[in-house]
Amino acid sequence: MLEIRNLHARIADGREILNGVELVVGAGExxxxxxxxxxxxxTLAGVLSGRPGYEVTEGSVLYQGQDLLALSxxxxxxxGVFLAFQYPVEIPGVNNMYFLRAALNSLRRARGANxxxxxxxxxxxxxxxxxxxxxxxxxxxxxxxxxxxxxxxxNEIFQMAMLEPKLAILxxxxxxxxxxxxxxxxxxxxxxxxxxxxxxxxxxxxxxxxYVVPDRVHVLSGGRIVKxxxxxxxxxxxxxxxxxxxxx
Amino acid sequence: MSSPAxxxxxxxxxxxxxxxxxxxxxxxxxxxxxxxxxxxxIIAFISAKKHEPAWLLDWRISAFxxxxxxxxxxxxxxxxxxxxxxxxxxxxxxKRQNAPKSLDEVDPELLRTYEKLGIPxxxxxxLAGVAVDAVFDSVSVATTFKAKLGExxxxxxxxxxxxxxxxxxxxxxxxxxxxxxDNFFAALNSAVFSDGSxxxxxxxxxxxxxxxxxxxxxAAKTGQFERTxxxxxxxxxxxxxxxxxxxxxxxxxxxxxxxELVALEGAxxxxxxxxxxxxGDAEGRGGIYNFVTKRGACRGAHSKISWTQVETGSAIxxxxxxxILEGDNSVGEFYSVAITNNLQQADTGTKMIHLGRxxxxxxxxxxxxxxxxxxxxxxxxxxxxxxxxxRNYTQCDSLLIGHKCGAHTVPYxxxxxxxxxxxxxxxxxxxxxxxxxxxxxxxxxxxxxxxxIVNGFCKEVLKELPMEFAVEAQKLLxxxxxxxxx
Numbered sequence: 262m263l264e265i266r267n268l269h270a271r272i273a274d275g276r277e278i279l280n281g282v283e284l285v286v287g288a289g290e291x292x293x294x295x296x297x298x299x300x301x302x303x304t305l306a307g308v309l310s311g312r313p314g315y316e317v318t319e320g321s322v323l324y325q326g327q328d329l330l331a332l333s334x335x336x337x338x339x340x341g342v343f344l345a346f347q348y349p350v351e352i353p354g355v356n357n358m359y360f361l362r363a364a365l366n367s368l369r370r371a372r373g374a375n376x377x378x379x380x381x382x383x384x385x386x387x388x389x390x391x392x393x394x395x396x397x398x399x400x401x402x403x404x405x406x407x408x409x410x411x412x413x414x415x416n417e418i419f420q421m422a423m424l425e426p427k428l429a430i431l432x433x434x435x436x437x438x439x440x441x442x443x444x445x446x447x448x449x450x451x452x453x454x455x456x457x458x459x460x461x462x463x464x465x466x467x468x469x470x471x472y473v474v475p476d477r478v479h480v481l482s483g484g485r486i487v488k489x490x491x492x493x494x495x496x497x498x499x500x501x502x503x504x505x506x507x508x509x
Numbered sequence: 510m511s512s513p514a515x516x517x518x519x520x521x522x523x524x525x526x527x528x529x530x531x532x533x534x535x536x537x538x539x540x541x542x543x544x545x546x547x548x549x550x551i552i553a554f555i556s557a558k559k560h561e562p563a564w565l566l567d568w569r570i571s572a573f574x575x576x577x578x579x580x581x582x583x584x585x586x587x588x589x590x591x592x593x594x595x596x597x598x599x600x601x602x603x604k605r606q607n608a609p610k611s612l613d614e615v616d617p618e619l620l621r622t623y624e625k626l627g628i629p630x631x632x633x634x635x636l637a638g639v640a641v642d643a644v645f646d647s648v649s650v651a652t653t654f655k656a657k658l659g660e661x662x663x664x665x666x667x668x669x670x671x672x673x674x675x676x677x678x679x680x681x682x683x684x685x686x687x688x689x690x691d692n693f694f695a696a697l698n699s700a701v702f703s704d705g706s707x708x709x710x711x712x713x714x715x716x717x718x719x720x721x722x723x724x725x726x727x728a729a730k731t732g733q734f735e736r737t738x739x740x741x742x743x744x745x746x747x748x749x750x751x752x753x754x755x756x757x758x759x760x761x762x763x764x765x766x767x768x769e770l771v772a773l774e775g776a777x778x779x780x781x782x783x784x785x786x787x788x789g790d791a792e793g794r795g796g797i798y799n800f801v802t803k804r805g806a807c808r809g810a811h812s813k814i815s816w817t818q819v820e821t822g823s824a825i826x827x828x829x830x831x832x833i834l835e836g837d838n839s840v841g842e843f844y845s846v847a848i849t850n851n852l853q854q855a856d857t858g859t860k861m862i863h864l865g866r867x868x869x870x871x872x873x874x875x876x877x878x879x880x881x882x883x884x885x886x887x888x889x890x891x892x893x894x895x896x897x898x899x900r901n902y903t904q905c906d907s908l909l910i911g912h913k914c915g916a917h918t919v920p921y922x923x924x925x926x927x928x929x930x931x932x933x934x935x936x937x938x939x940x941x942x943x944x945x946x947x948x949x950x951x952x953x954x955x956x957x958x959x960x961x962i963v964n965g966f967c968k969e970v971l972k973e974l975p976m977e978f979a980v981e982a983q984k985l986l987x988x989x990x991x992x993x994x995x
Contacts, residue, residue: 310950313942338952350947354965363961364951371952403965420951 262288262459263309263329263428268320269484270308278304280484281320286428286477289456293470293495294463296481297503302463303347305481306432309461310344311337324428338364339371341427345417345434352404357416358386360404361423368424389422393449411442418449429453430461435469447472467499480506543600549573552700555600559669559704562676568684572699575690582693585856586885586917587825589798592763599701599734658716663747664709665720668736671707678709682740686769686806686833694765694827695802698734702767705736710745710776719975721750735766741776743809748779750978762787764823765800774809774836781974783982785822785989791880793852796824803830804860807839807868815842816859817973819982821989824853829887831860834868834896841870844970846982848989849882849914858888858919863896863929872903875967877986878914879993885917892929899926905935908966910959910993960987 263286270279278301286292296302308315309322311334322329329337352360365385366376377385390397395415405413414434421429431450435443450473454460462475470478470492478494479486480503487506488494498506543551552573556566581592658665664675671679689699710716741747751768764786770778780803789796799822805814816830832841843859861870876884890901907916918935940962948958963986964971971979 312946312950333949334946335949335952335954335958338950344950346947346950350941350943352944352947352962352965354968355961356965360948360951360961363957364948364953367952367954367957424951 262286262290262325263461264321264323265309266321266323268305268308268322269318270304270315271318272304272316273314277318278315278484279308282481282484282486284479284486286459286461288427288459289454290476291454291460291462291473292477292479293475294461294479294481294486295465295467295495295498295503297465300481300503301484302481303432304484306344306347306430306461306463309430310334310342335367338424339368343421343424343426343429345414345421345429345431347432347434347436349405349408349413349417351406351408353406355404357402357404358382358400361386361420364420365423385423389419392452393419393422394445395419395449410437411439414438414442414446415449418446418453422449422453425458427457428459428461430463432463433465434462435464435466443469444472467495470495482506542598545598546595547573547597547599547701551599555701555703558600559672561672564680565672568689569700569702572689572696573701576693576696576700579690579693579696582827585827585887586883586919587827587854587856589825592798594697597763600703658718661714661717662711663714663716664707666707668702668705668707668738671738675707675709678740679707679738682738682769682771684769686771686804687767687802692802694800695767698736698765698767698802702734702736705738705766707737708739708747708749710741710747712743712745712773714742714745716745716747719748719750721752733762733764733766735764737766737768738771739769739778739780740771741773741778741812743773744775745773746777746779748781748975750781750783750975752783752785752978752981762796763798763800766802768801768803768830770803770805770814772805772807772809772812772814772839775811776809777813777815778805779815780805780817780830781978782816782818782820783974783978783985784818784820784826785985787824788822788851788853788989789824791851791992793824796853797822799823799826799828801826801828803828804833805831805841806833807836807841807865809839810836810865811838812836813840813842815840815844815973817842817844817970818846818857819967819970819974819985820845820847820855820857821985823855826853826855826857828857829859831862832870833862833864834870834899835864836868837865838867838869839865840868842973843870843872843874843888844973845874846877846967846970846986847875847884847886848877848986849879849884850989850993851880851882853880853882855883856885856887858886860889861891861901863890863892863899863901866895866897867899868896869900870902872901872905873969874903874905875970876905876907876916877910877963877966877990878907878916879910879990881913883915883917885919887919887921889921889923890931890933891921891923892926892931894925896926897928899929901929901931903931903933904969905933906966907935907937908963909937909939910990956987956991959990959993963987963990 265282265284268279268282271277317330362382369376399416474492478490480488543554552569687695690696772778786797786799807814814832820826834841841861847855847857849855859872874886876886878884886905892899905918909916916937920933922931945958964983971982974982
């Protein structure tokens with residue numbers, strides 16, 4: 262599904278943030294990427310999704326066999342890459358439902374599927390809301406405008422459920438959530454685990470991984486993956502801290 | 510082409526018009542355009558072409574005399590290249606002068622142009638129940654649904670026809686809202702206006718369909734001087750749609766229309782405009798100069814006038830659709846979206862003049878600047894001493910796309926009655942890279958993302974448009990901003 266080889270990337274001021282990332286994620290797998298502040302977690306999410314402001318200087322990313330880095334951000338999305346934003350963006354005036362329908366129909370067009378009309382879309386929305394146990398209070402508001410932190414994160418997971426990506430990158434989806442909201446979001450993520458879907462969870466803390474149990478855990482430090490292991494690595498990190506794994 | 514110079518003055522013309530074009534005038538009247546330039550002869554020529562009564566010629570000449578004493582206004586935040594008024598042609602008619610009785614008789618070339626512009630005239634007329642009085646280069650060429658309107662006593666016709674068939678109504682109201690000498694461009698229009706639309710809705714009648722007119726400039730170097738007069742009698746209602754499109758032109762074209770609305774007691778007029786005249790190329794060459802005077806008078810108590818405009822075209826837009834709230838409890842509204850891209854300039858807004866008691870006005874203005882466009886909102890809210898308990902709410906938002914454009918807000922507020930309440934809110938924001946990326950990450954192309962954000966920004970205005978217009982307007986917003994990001 263996703264094959265990252267020797268990935269180097271820098272930001273506008275020239276600082277190299279990623280420094281040879283190696284990562285292979287197979288279909289149906291959930292990988293957690295953990296690491297301290299400034300280790301390059303969000304940069305990795307940005308580079309994979311095509312966010313402006315990063316320059317890849319070396320290495321390659323293959324997604325379903327194609328060169329992911331050659332695609333524009335929207336082409337990546339249409340190819341099935343989804344990023345749950347650490348800071349979901351507010352778009353005043355644009356209705357959440359309308360936004361999501363435009364996005365979904367854009368993806369459907371790319372897949373050669375017919376576009377959903379308002380009625381069909383609403384039906385699909387209802388089904389997903391039920392699955393994720395979220396109320397429909399968010400739907401009629403403008404995209405993320407005036408949402409609480411928890412609402413924004415729930416909305417991201419709801420979008421993921423609607424857009425049904427092949428590769429979902431969740432950038433600190435757990436940050437800023439209280440325990441109830443965390444459980445809700447984690448429950449949603451778990452329901453979206455599927456044999457043909459890969460997930461990359463980027464997180465500081467183990468607590469999300471108590472609810473979403475990963476297949477693999479990687480420690481990112483100094484722009485490289487310095488250790489990989491199974492789910493027990495997360496607990497180990499929690500006990501010993503990141504210091505033990507700092508890149509030389 | 511023969512010259513109209515045989516008509517020496519207004520006196521001669523009166524005789525001529527009354528006696529069926531003697532003195533060899535007939536050949537002149539067949540000429541399709543007036544020669545360039547502006548003088549009383551030309552005005553007499555226009556008036557004769559339109560078989561106008563003497564009072565109207567007098568009215569035109571009087572306007573011309575006003576105009577001669579006036580100077581072009583230069584207070585707007587606009588850079589306007591000098592206009593040679595003597596180089597322009599003030600009258601031209603399409604080749605087929607006989608008005609067609611149905612769409613079948615309309616020049617197929619014209620219909621094709623409408624198609625290209627996304628305005629399927631026939632479809633629109635049939636599907637949406639819209640009566641269309643299409644003004645093609647100064648002379649009406651298509652009028653539909655007239656019979657149905659006639660049953661209700663509604664008059665919807667070309668201005669020229671109104672002068673001939675409903676002269677008393679025209680005479681009573683023409684210039685009663687926008688006087689001849691109101692401003693430089695209104696005076697010019699009053700002197701040389703070619704044609705336009707006339708609407709009269711009788712007391713208590715609710716016009717069952719949206720009335721619609723499409724304007725288009727065709728002949729090169731022809732100023733377009735439309736005149737529109739809409740009268741809603743007591744307790745009546747009418748919704749009028751105006752849309753303009755123009756094919757690409759290389760030289761600047763002057764467009765100075767005048768629109769007058771009169772709402773009597775309890776009447777309501779809703780006037781919607783989608784304007785996409787040729788804006789000039791990316792370097793600012795060509796494009797229409799759109800210097801328009803639009804004003805409505807809420808004459809009677811409980812009357813209402815609502816202006817909604819989507820301004821995406823023209824090289825320069827100078828336009829302030831206004832309401833004079835004379836009647837007690839009358840209501841004025843102004844909803845506007847103005848886009849300037851490339852080198853377009855717009856100085857637009859409204860005037861709300863509160864004269865009566867308990868008068869209310871609402872202003873919602875959305876300015877969008879992209880490229881090197883300059884967009885100014887200029888609005889006046891005036892509360893006169895007798896306007897007890899007058900209310901105004903103004904919201905004025907600007908959206909910037911890119912780094913080289915400008916947005917300016919110039920609100921004038923004059924309050925002469927202490928019971929008035931006037932509110933003004935203004936915001937300026939910029940489409941952020943984050944918003945664009947967020948949309949793109951969800952699969953929307955850059956163009957679709959921009960369109961989505963802009964339409965969201967304009968939503969409060971677009972929802973005021975009649976349904977079929979709203980769809981067209983949304984498309985237009987996206988088209989107007991093509992190439993402004995990336």
